[in-house]
Amino acid sequence: MSGITNTGNLGPMILQSLAPAMLYVPTPTMNYITVCDKVSMPANGGTTCRFMRPRALTPPTIQLGNSGIDPPAQVPQRDIIDAQMAFFGTGCIINEQVILQDQEGVLAWVSERLAVAMRQAEDLILRDYIVSAASQINAGGGSNGDNPTNLGITDFSLVAATLDTNNAYKFMSGIEGMDRFGTGPVRSSYFMLSSTELQADFDGLQGSGFLSQWNYPTNASALPSEYGNVFNIRILTSSEAPVARGASDLGSDVYYNTVLGKQAITHINQDGYSMNLIYRDPYYSGMLAQNATLAVKFAQAQAITQDTAIRNLLSTRSSSLGV
Amino acid sequence: MTEYSRMAKGRFVSTGAAQIVNLPFVPDYVEFINYTASASGADNGVPNAHWDALMGQGVAVIDRFQAANQLTTDTVDTLGISTFTAGQMLQYGATQVVGGITKANPAIVTVTGHGYASGDVVIFQNLYESATTGMPQIDGIPFTVTVIDANSFSIPWNTNQTAYTAITGGATGGPTVKKVLYPYLYAPGVNIISAITTGSTTTIDTTSAHNFVVGQEVAIRMPQVQGVSPTAWGDSRYNSLPNSLTPGSPQYGYVIAVTDYNTVVVNINSTGYTAYNSNIPVANVSGLSYPQIVAVGDVNTGGVQISSGSALYPPPFTRPIGNTTVNTINGPAIQGAYFNNTSQGFIIGAGAAEGDASAILVGAAEDVIYWRAYLHDLSIPQ
Numbered sequence: 260m261s262g263i264t265n266t267g268n269l270g271p272m273i274l275q276s277l278a279p280a281m282l283y284v285p286t287p288t289m290n291y292i293t294v295c296d297k298v299s300m301p302a303n304g305g306t307t308c309r310f311m312r313p314r315a316l317t318p319p320t321i322q323l324g325n326s327g328i329d330p331p332a333q334v335p336q337r338d339i340i341d342a343q344m345a346f347f348g349t350g351c352i353i354n355e356q357v358i359l360q361d362q363e364g365v366l367a368w369v370s371e372r373l374a375v376a377m378r379q380a381e382d383l384i385l386r387d388y389i390v391s392a393a394s395q396i397n398a399g400g401g402s403n404g405d406n407p408t409n410l411g412i413t414d415f416s417l418v419a420a421t422l423d424t425n426n427a428y429k430f431m432s433g434i435e436g437m438d439r440f441g442t443g444p445v446r447s448s449y450f451m452l453s454s455t456e457l458q459a460d461f462d463g464l465q466g467s468g469f470l471s472q473w474n475y476p477t478n479a480s481a482l483p484s485e486y487g488n489v490f491n492i493r494i495l496t497s498s499e500a501p502v503a504r505g506a507s508d509l510g511s512d513v514y515y516n517t518v519l520g521k522q523a524i525t526h527i528n529q530d531g532y533s534m535n536l537i538y539r540d541p542y543y544s545g546m547l548a549q550n551a552t553l554a555v556k557f558a559q560a561q562a563i564t565q566d567t568a569i570r571n572l573l574s575t576r577s578s579s580l581g582v
Numbered sequence: 583m584t585e586y587s588r589m590a591k592g593r594f595v596s597t598g599a600a601q602i603v604n605l606p607f608v609p610d611y612v613e614f615i616n617y618t619a620s621a622s623g624a625d626n627g628v629p630n631a632h633w634d635a636l637m638g639q640g641v642a643v644i645d646r647f648q649a650a651n652q653l654t655t656d657t658v659d660t661l662g663i664s665t666f667t668a669g670q671m672l673q674y675g676a677t678q679v680v681g682g683i684t685k686a687n688p689a690i691v692t693v694t695g696h697g698y699a700s701g702d703v704v705i706f707q708n709l710y711e712s713a714t715t716g717m718p719q720i721d722g723i724p725f726t727v728t729v730i731d732a733n734s735f736s737i738p739w740n741t742n743q744t745a746y747t748a749i750t751g752g753a754t755g756g757p758t759v760k761k762v763l764y765p766y767l768y769a770p771g772v773n774i775i776s777a778i779t780t781g782s783t784t785t786i787d788t789t790s791a792h793n794f795v796v797g798q799e800v801a802i803r804m805p806q807v808q809g810v811s812p813t814a815w816g817d818s819r820y821n822s823l824p825n826s827l828t829p830g831s832p833q834y835g836y837v838i839a840v841t842d843y844n845t846v847v848v849n850i851n852s853t854g855y856t857a858y859n860s861n862i863p864v865a866n867v868s869g870l871s872y873p874q875i876v877a878v879g880d881v882n883t884g885g886v887q888i889s890s891g892s893a894l895y896p897p898p899f900t901r902p903i904g905n906t907t908v909n910t911i912n913g914p915a916i917q918g919a920y921f922n923n924t925s926q927g928f929i930i931g932a933g934a935a936e937g938d939a940s941a942i943l944v945g946a947a948e949d950v951i952y953w954r955a956y957l958h959d960l961s962i963p964q
Contacts, residue, residue, distance in 0.1 A: 307916045338799060338879040341919035343898060345912055352586060387671045391768040394803045394876050399869015406721065408869050424823055503672045508721035508867065510707050562920045566801060566878040567832050
């Protein structure tokens with residue numbers, strides 16, 4: 260069998276070739292920025308963004324009578340909410356040899372990663388702020404005996420009723436039922452920002468009120484991260500949703516399920532300073548070293564602008580976690 | 583190789599407790615000189631110390647006086663020098679076994695060698711004993727601790743009530759406590775109420791630092807607990823739900839005085855309101871929500887009052903314990919504004935030298951300490 264040329268005796272001169280497609284980077288969905296109101300502070304506008312919300316005037320329900328005397332005037336009142344701007348940023352220093360020798364477009368993909376890191380930072384800042392500052396309701400409708408309990412169907416009713424009583428505005432109008440097998444109508448809804456780790460719990464509520472996004476009459480209005488609906492709440496899940504590990508009464512994980520209506524949270528940037536990509540090409544960095552720098556920087560503030568329209572519904576989990 | 587290195591130096595006057603130093607970077611090398619200890623040469627003084635990231639967190643290599651003006655070398659193995667990055671919340675320290683919690687107001691907690699400092703925030707777990715005994719009512723609540731000694735501290739909660747049973751823990755698997763590492767990343771935040779004094783104005787105590795300022799507009803959340811008499815937690819009229827007299831208008835109050843880190847006076851007239859009641863039976867704990875006070879706005883003052891020597895717009899601050907204020911690293915702000923309190927840097931701890939328990943790394947109160955911190959361009963791990 261001699262005479263056959265194979266890669267054992269005539270191997271390729273170059274053993275490696277870069278596959279044309281870059282592999283994806285696992286990235287959580289960023290739900291917090293999605294549900295925020297957006298406001299831009301003007302340039303030279305100082306450090307603090309101020310919001311003003313008028314208060315309702317007392318409705319005149321008492322008849323004037325025939326005395327000809329006016330009732331006393333009302334004094335209009337307003338609420339002031341201030342948010343202080345903060346700057347954030349990060350970057351990479353890349354030696355010229357990397358740019359010169361590496362096969363892939365290093366500057367291109369590093370720029371992309373910096374941009375994603377910055378968008379994630381926006382979302383994480385909002386997430387942590389909401390956990391810090393929004394009022395809380397502990398779930399009590401579940402059956403695991405912990406505090407908070409796992410999510411029970413009544414918890415969704417309770418939190419939605421709380422926001423309704425506060426006259427909060429819902430995000431989404433309802434979806435009428437259609438003659439499609441397995442689907443059901445969806446009520447007008449608030450959003451709940453929840454953890455992907457709770458999806459098994461939501462599935463467990465199927466038949467008691469949970470409707471998967473795929474059981475909506477039409478999912479044209481569903482967001483990519485939307486998992487489903489319970490009563491007046493549409494659930495968006497993300498792997499970055501806040502979890503206090505081992506923080507419940509009995510040592511279980513506590514999930515911060517943020518339920519909110521319109522204008523509950525406002526995200527503020529400064530004069531479009533929502534993202535600046537700063538590139539400096541390879542430049543004198545020593546006698547011989549020439550390094551390029553790539554960096555991103557942004558300004559952000561955040562405020563709870565309608566405190567009556569947001570609650571963190573704290574819960575534990577009934578199902579086990581996969582790994 | 584120094585273009586991208588970071589170096590910083592500074593000075594502080596020790597309080598005898600761990601000192602936090604905020605920096606725009608996380609150092610990999612820290613050193614300091616205790617000028618006071620060096621000048622006095624007194625026994626037990628630590629005139630200088632060094633720390634490298636490769637040594638691990640919470641240690642230090644030190645010189646110390648083993649007798650007057652007689653130096654020797656030593657190490658600090660715990661509560662030494664460490665770095666921190668306070669940028670993500672919901673981080674906790676190590677779980678410690680609770681030895682006991684008294685029925686008292688404030689409650690006294692025993693944890694052998696707890697290592698906490700006054701102003702630290704902790705949460706408890708596994709305080710449930712039976713359907714009628716234990717203290718699960720306070721599980722999960724963030725409490726600011728006031729240290730009594732190395733093995734005990736108090737928390738601002740009244741456990742001297744019929745529904746509470748003194749905790750006599752100490753066993754593994756029983757009651758535990760852990761520190762909330764960065765409790766005030768964003769301020770002002772949501773606070774759990776530990777007591778209310780009714781009257782023409784309302785005095786509210788919180789379980790951890792409220793970080794409010796005078797003029798802060800606040801709302802109270804008073805959840806209902808079914809089947810508890812007298813009404814728990816308190817009068818539903820505190821709630822900022824829309825006023826039935828003026829539908830659509832929430833009821834808010836303003837902070838009119840800040841007594842200390844966990845007590846504020848609010849201009850809500852609560853005369854005749856049902857007294858605050860935290861005597862919640864153990865059977866009601868599952869699903870129990872807690873009364874809260876939250877910031878909902880600021881006053882329209884445009885800044886702080888100008889007094890002699892005061893800055894018009896100081897940086898925002900937190901007030902972790904007593905009336906001690908800690909400035910954030912951010913710039914000037916209107917008081918009461920929501921602010922971001924994230925930071926990074928290093929901590930010089932109050933740990934003792936391995937060979938002499940009375941030689942404390944951060945020195946004694948009033949010691950003047952000069953520090954330097956570095957982040958090196960080129961760092962070669964071994």
